[in-house]
Amino acid sequence: xxxxxxxxxxxxxxxxxxxxxxxxxxxxxxxxxxxxxxxxxxxxxxxxxxxxxxxxxxxxxxxxxxxxxxxxxxxxxxxxxxxxxxxxxxxxxxxxxxxxxxxxxxxxxxxxxxxxxxxxxxxxxxxxxxxxxxxxxxxxxxxxxxxxxxxxxxxxxxxxxx
Ligand SMILES: [Zn+2]
Numbered sequence: 001x002x003x004x005x006x007x008x009x010x011x012x013x014x015x016x017x018x019x020x021x022x023x024x025x026x027x028x029x030x031x032x033x034x035x036x037x038x039x040x041x042x043x044x045x046x047x048x049x050x051x052x053x054x055x056x057x058x059x060x061x062x063x064x065x066x067x068x069x070x071x072x073x074x075x076x077x078x079x080x081x082x083x084x085x086x087x088x089x090x091x092x093x094x095x096x097x098x099x100x101x102x103x104x105x106x107x108x109x110x111x112x113x114x115x116x117x118x119x120x121x122x123x124x125x126x127x128x129x130x131x132x133x134x135x136x137x138x139x140x141x142x143x144x145x146x147x148x149x150x151x152x153x154x155x156x157x158x159x160x161x162x
Contacts, residue, residue: 097127
């Protein structure tokens with residue numbers, strides 16, 4: 001009789017221990033899976049317009065100061081080698097220097113001058129003096145760069161770079 005009580009007590013104790021362990025294990029397992037059950041699937045907020053024939057309007061970046069430079073030492077100092085900061089061969093009609101933090105290399109921009117003319121360029125270069133709302137357009141010769149002077153133009157982002 002005495003022995004049976006002890007063994008019952010032992011059994012009860014073991015059951016309690018096992019239950020506690022199961023509970024604890026279940027609790028841990030439950031905790032571990034909690035982040036998955038709370039995962040939110042983000043859906044695009046806007047529905048894409050199907051096959052819209054309209055060209056996306058370039059985003060206006062505002063009014064910019066426009067200056068011109070060439071690959072000479074006067075314009076580029078120690079960087080007067082015709083190679084842009086992004087590693088391309090500077091090319092008139094394509095290369096423009098901008099603040100790469102504002103307009104990363106590879107960004108395509110449309111420049112609308114005050115007389116209405118529009119030109120497109122690719123951001124390939126930077127310059128110590130090219131900050132904020134300022135672009136520096138590459139020209140083959142210093143005379144040509146000087147002749148253009150300083151202008152104001154509205155700049156649009158045609159194709160941005162992440
Ligand atoms: Zn120059």
